[in-house]
Structures are given as structure tokens and as C-alpha cells.
Amino acid sequence: MKSLRDSNVVITGAGSGIGRALAEQAAREGARLALCDWNEEGLRETVAGIGGSVLHEKLDVRSDEGVRSFADRVERELGGAHVVVNNAGVSVSEHVGAMKREDFEWLFDVNFWGVVRCTEAFLPQLRRQRSAHLVNVSSIFGIIAVPSQSAYNASKFAVRGYTEALRQELADTAIRVTCVHPGGVRTNICANGRQYSNLRGEPTDVKELSENFAKLARTSPAKAAEIIWAAVRADAPRVLVGSDARFADLVQRVFPTRYPAVLRGFTALLERATGSRV
Secondary structure (H helix, E strand, O other): OOOOOOOEEEEEOOOOHHHHHHHHHHHHOOOEEEEEEOOHHHHHHHHHHHOOOOEEEEOOOOOHHHHHHHHHHHHHHHOOOOEEEEOOOOOEEOOOOOOOHHHHHHHHHHHOHHHHHHHHHHHHHHHOOOOEEEEEEOOHHHOOOOOOOHHHHHHHHHHHHHHHHHHHHOOOOOEEEEEEEEOOEOOOOOOOOEEOEOOOOOEOOHHHHHHHHHHHOOEOHHHHHHHHHHHHHOOOOEEEEOHHHHHHHHHHHHOOOOHHHHHHHHHHHHHHHHOOOO
């Protein structure tokens, strides 16, 4: 897809962070937007910042009925989607054995099954277009694994596998598929998550982890959105967002079984430089 102009672009999780930045940049390129988020206040702020008429709706991507209804509305009011960005996501920080099953299921229902629900709901619309694009946001934690992030890792590895298989299934269609792996991006994902322990198993809380993450995150949402839309225009199958994501991916490929030790040393250096602990 060479341009977003006059395209109908659907973005989940558009109430803040990367989703908001994607929406703002797509609007500037002349796209028609269909935005959703569970955070109605944040979504209204995104729409107000864009201005004009924007289709938007409070949506919990855990709801089969809600996702189908939103897809039907996009079909009815815009004539169907050309681009779908499955960006909605949440986080849980807790070690295996201590993690509550309800927290694991909540995260997986948003991060993985939300991607599946939206993909299935919008795929018929994408199939009818002469040119279409599906963007699923995984994470660098869909490439590497770290302590306290087993649930998040599992969901983002799942998004990666699902997206790569789907890309092959759609290879002979007009739909291009991109899997996005952001590194540290300054978003509200920690603040909106359920945080219990840090990488070392030490007790933490949402405020503490959010503040420390903000110190370590190296990429702004606007820069992340710029990289993602460039990948869409280039029909790139995979995109790494941020120098930290590129570094972690390289370390994982060079040291596929020993990368945790290398990354622990790198994280320790960053923590000393910023005075934070994650």
C-alpha cells in the first residue's frame, strides 16, 4: 500500500500512545479513520486532537459481539476497511507461580484473542479491496523472553506466530500483512496494566514500574508511528521499532540460548545510567 490517502483505516487502542500517534499521522495523510479503545476519555481526546468527523467507538476487544458490531459499523458507514491495525494491548508483571490465573487470562484475552477477533471480523472487508493491509502489533517481547513477563511474552509470541502464518495464507491475495515489534515506547501500557513484581521478583506497583519504564523507553509514540506507517507503505512483513528492539533482536539471533545473560548486563547498565529498576 503506497499511500493512506482516501483509505479507511481502523485502529484499535487509539486512545493513547502508539494508537493515537498512528491515528494522527494517518489523518494528516488523508485517511478516513475508524478508531476504538476501551478508554472512552482517551479516545475522545484523540478524536478532538484530530478534528473533523472521525468514526469512533468505545470497544473492549475481549467482546466478540462488540468487535463484530464495530466491524459492521465500519462497513455500513465507511464502506469497509482498507487498513486494520490491531494495536490494543495490556501488561502484567508477575512471576510464574505467583501470577493469578485471572490476570493471565485477562491479558491473553486482550493481547492475543483481541487480535484474532478483529482480524476475523475485518478480513472479509479487506479481501474485497484492490489493495489492503493488516498490521498486528506484537513486541520485542515476541522475540525475546524476560522474567516477570511470561504472560506478556506468551501473548506476543502468539501474535507473532499467528501473523506470520496468516501472511503465508494471504500471500496470493491483495492483502499485505505486517507484524510490528516495538521496543521501549513511551506509552501508558504499564500504567494501564497489572504490575506486581519486577524482573528480579521484587514487589513493585503500577506507579513505580510506569515511572521506571518511562525513563528507559527510548522511542516516542510519534516516532513509532512514523516507522510503522513507513513499513506499511513498503509492504514490509516485519518491522522492529527502536534501536533497543533492533539490538535485542540481533542479540537473540547471535546468541539464541544465551541472550538472557547479555541482555541482563545491558539492562543493568541502563538502570545505573537512569537510576531506575525494572
